[in-house]
Amino acid sequence: MKYASLVGHTPEQSPSSSSFRGRIVAVANQKGGVGKTTTAINVATSLALDGHSVLLVDVDPQANLTSGVGMKGQRAHGGTAYEALMNENADPASFVLPTRVEHLSLIPADRNLTGAEIEMVPLLARERCLQRVLEPLRARFEFIFIDCPPSLGLLTLNALVAADAVLIPLHCEYFALEGLADLVGTLRRVRGALNPALDIEGVLLTMYDDRTNLGQLVARDVRDFFKDKVFNTIIPRNVRLGEAPSHGTPGVLYDTKSRGAAAYIALAKEMISRHAQRAA
Numbered sequence: 001m002k003y004a005s006l007v008g009h010t011p012e013q014s015p016s017s018s019s020f021r022g023r024i025v026a027v028a029n030q031k032g033g034v035g036k037t038t039t040a041i042n043v044a045t046s047l048a049l050d051g052h053s054v055l056l057v058d059v060d061p062q063a064n065l066t067s068g069v070g071m072k073g074q075r076a077h078g079g080t081a082y083e084a085l086m087n088e089n090a091d092p093a094s095f096v097l098p099t100r101v102e103h104l105s106l107i108p109a110d111r112n113l114t115g116a117e118i119e120m121v122p123l124l125a126r127e128r129c130l131q132r133v134l135e136p137l138r139a140r141f142e143f144i145f146i147d148c149p150p151s152l153g154l155l156t157l158n159a160l161v162a163a164d165a166v167l168i169p170l171h172c173e174y175f176a177l178e179g180l181a182d183l184v185g186t187l188r189r190v191r192g193a194l195n196p197a198l199d200i201e202g203v204l205l206t207m208y209d210d211r212t213n214l215g216q217l218v219a220r221d222v223r224d225f226f227k228d229k230v231f232n233t234i235i236p237r238n239v240r241l242g243e244a245p246s247h248g249t250p251g252v253l254y255d256t257k258s259r260g261a262a263a264y265i266a267l268a269k270e271m272i273s274r275h276a277q278r279a280a
Contacts, residue, residue, distance in 0.1 A: 026163035032150035035206035045250040046268035048104035058109035065147040070248030082112040130158035165201035172215040
């Protein structure tokens, strides 16, 4: 069964103009447990429910994004993200699977990705393997979200080279800030050598608990550093978002009335608003 729109808009057709270029966003943070995969799944699903054509790309060997949208163990005609990265002659469209959510597609991952970083080392232009896969798909999707591994290895580097921008989920706790300097440094190096146009889509505060002083202090420090790059939308700590992956269902569909679902729908709207302002 496919899920219909919850937002109430009439779904739009996929882009058909030959000049159209969808936006590629890497969801990245080398620290695990910050809500990276949850964010990729739920903002993508929210946009799809609003009628936008969206592709999710799982390049994390844990394949949590793939299972989180109910596609665990499934392969496209051409295979998974592993085959997409390693087979330069394959048709990128052959790795795309439809999901149960209308307008939402997936390039799935499996455990084979674990060895991909080692196998990619001797390849020419090894940092551009994912770019080769995704560039032809820009004309088909308005948004492409890449779920990166919790590391700054070759898979994440591929995502940053392929992307227009990076969305950084940040857990509202002290230790979440420790690795932020490393990520910012990596973004600078990627801009300098491989992808000069790479932008920060936004910093997203996640698992926020407004009852704690620490959460408020972290939020203030992050806003002081990143200024207007921090999304106004904050993702609260929410049990229902945590339960959803075990059911293979995006949180915005698992409990449509939860605070977490409302926050991700608000984030999708904020992203659309920001894109409109940039285009104006």
